[in-house]
Amino acid sequence: MAQFPVNTEANDLVNTTIFRIRWIHGSLPRSSKRDPPPQLWRFNSSTMILRQSRDISFEAPFIYLFLGREKALLIDTGATQDRGKFPLRDYVEEELERWLNSNPCRDYSLIVAHTHSHGDHVAGDLQFEGRLGTVVVGKQVGQVLSFFGISGMSGNVGQVDLGGRIIEVIRIPGHHPASVAFYDSQTGFLVTGDTVCPGRLYARDYPAFVDSLNRLVEFAKSRKLSYVLGAHVEMTDIPRKEYPIGARYQLMSTGSR
Ligand SMILES: [Zn+2]
Numbered sequence: 001m002a003q004f005p006v007n008t009e010a011n012d013l014v015n016t017t018i019f020r021i022r023w024i025h026g027s028l029p030r031s032s033k034r035d036p037p038p039q040l041w042r043f044n045s046s047t048m049i050l051r052q053s054r055d056i057s058f059e060a061p062f063i064y065l066f067l068g069r070e071k072a073l074l075i076d077t078g079a080t081q082d083r084g085k086f087p088l089r090d091y092v093e094e095e096l097e098r099w100l101n102s103n104p105c106r107d108y109s110l111i112v113a114h115t116h117s118h119g120d121h122v123a124g125d126l127q128f129e130g131r132l133g134t135v136v137v138g139k140q141v142g143q144v145l146s147f148f149g150i151s152g153m154s155g156n157v158g159q160v161d162l163g164g165r166i167i168e169v170i171r172i173p174g175h176h177p178a179s180v181a182f183y184d185s186q187t188g189f190l191v192t193g194d195t196v197c198p199g200r201l202y203a204r205d206y207p208a209f210v211d212s213l214n215r216l217v218e219f220a221k222s223r224k225l226s227y228v229l230g231a232h233v234e235m236t237d238i239p240r241k242e243y244p245i246g247a248r249y250q251l252m253s254t255g256s257r
């Protein structure tokens, strides 16, 4: 996950505690496993960031939960389907309950969407299938575009209204054909999945990837951004030095994260 303030006009959105969080980072071989299945951090009362434990999957993706007055948006469901091993749904239920206790709403609904459809971002979908008042957005390009109202006419940007909180959705193919980024004006977060994150970037369709990045930069220029937030940490504190692929433990190189 990249954690850097992007432009100074967004200073009012910057919450520097994000730099002080000590994210779970796996366990050394043969040591006892103490990480929670996901670590959950409340950025504020309506915005949560979760990280799946490396003890369960070396992918250890980040997951985002935005709460509006009428709907919640869960962005990605992690790398593990089994609710027993990875109880993502229980964590989400607890947050929804806590939110609804102080912000009551009849027929509150949940949208489960994805930054893209690679397995490490959609495996937990099944935990939400059949949940009352829940839509799990399909994984195909057409399903994603139509759900968020993204068309050529819309300049590759669509949106979803959570009730007093509009999340813009930007089409960014390249890493995956169905890749999208999510922008939340309330926090200034730009959630970029695997397209932009601190680590090796995989471009399956390079021309599309470059075009997507250029459009994302243009989009960002016209919005207040606080943080660009990807879905993985694959780089050590030393720029360009990666953790070994598949590492179950991300040893701190400088102790600063
Ligand atoms: Zn991916």
Ligand SMILES: [Zn+2]
Pocket: 059, 061, 118, 120, 121, 194, 231, 232
């Ligand atoms: Zn990924």
